[in-house]
Amino acid sequence: MLSQGPLRVDGLFAAPVSFPGLLDSIPLGVAVVDAGGRVVFINRFLEGLTGFECKDVISIPCAYVLRSNICIEGCPVRSRRPISEPLVVEGDIINRERQKIPVRITFAPIVDLDGKAVGTLEAVQDIRMLSRLNGKSGPPFGFGQIIGRSPQMERIYEVLPVIAQSDSSVLLTGETGSGKDFVAELIHQASPRAKDPFIKVNCGALPETLLESELFGHQKGAFTGAIENKPGRFRLAHNGTLYLTEIGDLPLSLQVKLLTFFDDRVVFPLGSTKGFHVDVRVIAATHRNLEQMVREGRFREDLLFRLNVVRLRLPPLRERGDDVQLLLNRFLQDYAAKLKKPIKGFSAKALRILLDYSYPGNVRELRNIVEYGLTICQEDQIQPQHLPAYLTDPKAREPEVAAAESAEPTVTLVHRASGDDGMDWSALERKMILEAMLKAKGRRGKAAAILGWGRSTLWRKMKQYGIDE
Amino acid sequence: MGNKTLICLYGDDIAPRFDLTTEVLIVSFGADGGIEEERNLVLPQASPEKLCHMILTEDVKTVVCGGIEEEYFQYLTWKRVRVLDSVIGPHGRVLERLASGSLAAGEILWKPR
Known part of the structure; x- marks a missing residue:
C-alpha cells in the first residue's frame, strides 16, 4: 500500500494519501525504523521533540536521533530477540535544545504481508506533565521547580498560574540567568497547551536568512540548497507554544514578518505564496531594554505592543x-x-x-x-x-564590580567623576565609598544603595579600608 | 601541548549521550593540525559529573559529543571548555574535521555503511 517515490499510501481511500501527512497529523512522536534500526521516517511531532529534521536523519541509526537512555541501555530494536508484540518502555531523551525529557516509548513491530519483521514503529510520548504530577511538584515555597520566598517571587507565583491559563502573548524580561527559559516552559506546562509542543528558538543564535527559514519554513527551490519543503518552527509548534528567546536580537525585517503573523495568524514559508494558518501561543524573552531599543529605532514599537500583552519581569x-x-x-x-x-x-x-x-x-x-x-x-x-x-580575590573581582556599575548609573557617575586614571582599584573603591557616604550624608543604608551594594558589603569594605574608625 | 580534545565514543561513533558515555578518546593536536597524542579511555561507569571532572583535570579544551544536558553544557562552557554537541558520525571523520578546524556543533557526518 505504501508506494515508492513520494511516500504515499494507496488503497485505503479512493485516492492515494500522503504517508508523511498521515503521520504528521498524529499528536505523538512517531519514528519508523528499518530492521537494522535506521530511521526511515520521523513525523513532525518527533521533529519538534528531538530538534532533528526528518530529511537530515534518514538512514541514521535511531539511537543517534532519539538519544534515549533506552537506546544505550537495552534497545529492543537491536536486541538479539526481535520484538513480536508492542513493548512499552519509559526512559528519557536529550533533545537538540539540551533538554532532558522523560518519555514513554512504544515499540511495535512492522511486518510484511508474509509476517516477516521488516522494521519497527516507535511512538514517543512526552510525559513531562505526568512526571511532575507524580509527587515531583516542587517545594511548598515555589511554583514548579522555581523556588524563593522573597516578596518579588511571591508576586510571580501568584500571577504565573493565571498567565498560564490565559492564551495571551507573554513578554518575559530579566537579566541573564534570572530564569526566563524556566518560567517560559513552566507557563507552557501549566497551560491547556501542555500536551502539544513547546518549541524554543533563540533569535540571536542564527544569521537573518537562516532564522527566517527556521521560523517560517521554506518552499522547495526557494533558494539554492532548499531541496525540500521545510515547515519552520511556527508550524512545528502548531497548537503548542513558541518560545522566542533573545527577541531583542531579532532583525528588523523579521520583526515585520512576525508582526504580520500576530495580525492574521498565518505564516508564509519563504518562496511560497500559500499561507498556513497556525494556532500558536508566543512567549518572548529578552534581557534587553526593548523600550530603549524602540526609541533608538532598533525595535518596532507595534511589535512591542503585540508582545507586551502580559509582561513579567523576573527580578535579579x-x-x-x-x-x-x-x-x-x-x-x-x-x-x-x-x-x-x-x-x-x-x-x-x-x-x-x-x-x-x-x-x-x-x-x-x-x-x-x-x-x-x-x-x-x-x-x-x-x-x-x-x-x-x-x-x-579582590583583583579578580574587578570585572564583576564594573558590571554592577553598568547596571547602576549612579555608581558610574561617582566613578567617572573621579577622573583618577592612575589610581589602583583599592584606592578608587575607597574614594567611591567616601563619595557615596558624602552624598548620603553619612547614612550607610543610602550609601550602600547608591553603590548598588548590600549594607553588609559596604560595612565590610569600610572596615577593610579603615573608613569606619 | 596543543589543543586537547575529548571525544565521547559509542563504538566507532560519537556517543549519542554525554551523560551515558563510558568510553572516550583524548586527542592532542599540534599546531599543524596533526595528531600528537591519542589515548583511549574506558570509564568504570557512566557519570556526567566524573566526566566533567576528568575534562577539567585533563585540561581538555574541546569536547565533542552527541546530546548533552544544558547544565553540563553551561558548566563546561563556564570553565572555558568548547563543547561541540549534537555531532553525529564516525569518530574517524570527526578527527579529520577537527584536524582541519572545520567541525561545528550539530554536524551530521554520517554516511550509510
Missing part, C-alpha cells in the same frame, strides 16, 4: 534578599546528592562571601558556584578556598 538575584541563602541550600542539597558527597553545608566565612556577592549572572551563576565548590571540596564543609577565585 540581588533584589531577592534571603532567596540567595535558600537557593544556596537547595543547590547544595541537589548537587551533594548528585555528586554523592557528604557535604553538610558552608562554613560561616564562605557563607558570608556568598551572601555578600552581587551575582551578576544571577541564579545560573549561583548554581555554578555551588557546583564548583562541591566539586573542589574534599571536607565536610565548603570553605572560602573552595569557592571560585574571583569571589575571594
